[in-house]
Amino acid sequence: MIADLKKSTEAKMQKTAEKLRTDLAKVRTGRAHTGLLDHVQVDYWGSMVPVSQVANVTLIDSRTIGVQPWEKPMVAKVEKAIRDCDLGLNPASQGDLIRVPMPMLTEERRRDLIKVVRGETEEARVALRNVRRDANDQMKRAIKDKEISEDDERRGQDEIQKLTDKYIAELDKQLADKEKELLTV
Secondary structure, three states: OHHHHHHHHHHHHHHHHHHHHHHHHHOOOOOOOHHHHOOOEEEEOOEEEEHHHOEEEEEEEOOEEEEEEOOOOHHHHHHHHHHHOOOOOOOEEEOOEEEEEOOOOOHHHHHHHHHHHHHHHHHHHHHHHHHHHHHHHHHHHHHHOOOOOHHHHHHHHHHHHHHHHHHHHHHHHHHHHHHHHHHOO
């Protein structure tokens, strides 16, 4: 029972770490990358779909993303969706190609982005602690139901705590790497 609980807890903690990694990738530095537009949604004949499902998203150069919609009428909709997203981008269309230049980051904007990154990391830490709490609660229920002994519960809690410490250290490393990346001019 403890081994199964530990395995499911570790899987949940791994998902939390992966989610933070993808969230941090969305926070842009001065460089362009196609993953930046992954969460931008476009109205495609009445349903909201990601830009990557209605257009080709490529890198033109290190500071410009190129978006080429597959259908001519989608150019204006894709351009509006990119402009309206919370990324602060200003796309410009040239025929059926939309160029999305990455503006240079000011020192103030870098500091703001670091605050955002720290907030997201703290949310991930809270999620890890919630997973730990749920696992400990399951062990307490198992003791009440006389499925495990108190010694097993103590060992199980120690193992869950070690897992939590390991994943919090991983989150802190991700945060440090992203802060270093943001501060690099």
